[in-house]
Amino acid sequence: MVSEVLKFLMRGPCTFLTGLTVFSELLPLPLPLQIREPLRAEDLSKVVNSRKLWSAHLHSLSSEIQEIVGTLSYSTCPSVQQLLRRVCVQLSDLAAPSASVVARAVMDALYGSLVHPCYGSSMAGEVVRPLTPQNWPPTPGTLSLLDQIAFMLTHAPFKMAMLHAIKSGGKYLDLFNYMLTLFNLSSDEPTHIQIQDCILLVNALPSKDLLNTICSSLVQHLTNSAHSYTTVLLALRILIMLTEHDFGFYAVKTALDKEELSLWFLFERLSTSFSKDSSDFLSTLSASVELVRTLGSVEGGIVCLGPLRTLRLSAAEVAAHLAWGRRQDKEPHPLLRLEKMLVVCPLLACPCLPCVRFFLRHLAGTKKKERESHHWPQVVVDLVSLVECTLPEFNLKSELEKLVLPGNEGVDGSKSSL
Structure with a gap:
């Protein structure tokens, strides 16, 4: 069937x-x-x-x-x-x-x-390419x-x-x-x-020879600036995963010993191409710091799946891989430059809305006495000339007469006629 x-x-x-x-x-x-x-x-x-x-x-x-x-x-x-x-x-x-x-x-x-x-297959006149x-x-x-x-x-x-x-x-x-x-x-x-x-x-544990070859390829991948941060981040995460136990940690340490300045090259690239707007860059930077921290420390606690890692790098070995204090460059170490970029950030003024900015400009251009409270009651205004200029069809006298009701002339005899 x-x-x-x-x-x-x-x-x-x-x-x-x-x-x-x-x-x-x-x-x-x-x-x-x-x-x-x-x-x-x-x-x-x-x-x-x-x-x-x-x-x-x-x-x-x-x-x-x-x-x-x-x-x-x-x-x-x-x-x-x-x-x-x-x-x-x-x-x-x-x-x-x-x-x-x-x-x-x-x-x-x-x-x-x-x-x-x-x-x-061996064919006549053809060389087998590897x-x-x-x-x-x-x-x-x-x-x-x-x-x-x-x-x-x-x-x-x-x-x-x-x-x-x-x-x-x-x-x-x-x-x-x-x-x-x-x-x-x-x-x-x-x-x-x-x-x-x-x-x-490499998300498993192959034989020792294959694992050493894998770790060497991953470390070499970190030192090549032609690769994108996406693949570099993938290599860093695999290396961090392999350092969870002694078997993988020793393979990673052996690969780092072969490429002595691999971590320095990685942080040098990160410091020269700093970009806080790139998610891949920030994730790669975080994974790089996590790898250095994992290599130099041993996590505590109880793990039910097996024994914890007991091996770690000393402070001198970590400093040697990072070329800390050994290189005679005039520029500071890449980690110090990254720290300065992350901590010392330029302060930007809060932007104002255009209408608020124009209003402030208008206030700045006016005279100081016009902003005083006792200035405007002293100004004399001619309402008749103002009406003639702005509203030529408006009759101020007739409009005022309409305000007086027809039966109110005798109520107030002292009121003079307009």
Whole structure:
């Protein structure tokens, strides 16, 4: 039945969504199961056994599954991508063999998007070029596949299967080194920049040799001013995450020892391109300070996931990495310049509204005596001439006569006629 579903799925583009939906409904839900009460021991064993049986049943269909994953990973349709990721998570959660099939299918597709199908074969008159970004530049298909891998790496079974495939060597190790080289290669191409944001393979703990290579690439990325603050911020956050335990801290320390002035170069770049309006710059500055603080101190408290980090850098080692007091430059240290920029800010006067400013200008231009309270009662005004100038049709005498009512002449005999 599953074989017929897989054949129907790859029949044409019009069957992708339907086939993935049916295949996803057939597969078991990924763990942990959302239930109200915890499972009993016998129920838990049944769940594990059913998943193992599913994995054994699908093992004979590994070639079809690899073809489906490798083909649909190039798709840019959001619906297809969402359903494919759901199916890959369900397959990876069954057992280790199923997770290995999915991981190798995605990495094979990524490898195929970079190199020619004849790569590695000795052809007459053709020199085999090594797998580097200069010889085999990334393509838009590479971006889609890396985005797929970046999402799948958040799922623990897929992550373990991918780390195991990289540890096995061969083309997967070459692909891993290619991505590290691509991460440190600067370019203005939009595809290259987006691919750099998708390289998140170091959010786990690979082997010691791979981790040392990763940390070296991350530290070298900090010293290159051609990279944007977006990727520098990503590298800083990964380094901070790796310093949470002794294993990662030692790898970070070893990489910093190889690049002695890497932190100084980073703060020098931050001090020369200071911009308080850039969110990426402020986040990078905060992460840089956090990395220095994390290297020189050990957090206290109780952690239930494992022992706390016990290693740290001494004050002299931190000062050496920051080149504090060792360089004979006339200019102050980049940290001092950054502190001055952040603390000493120019004070700007509060802007006034235009109407208020014009009113103040009018008051400033008037004479001082005109603003005195006893000045205006002493001014003589001729109402008749004022009416003739401003309201020529207005008869002041007739208007005043209207104010006197017809029966009021005899009431006040002393009132003179107008």
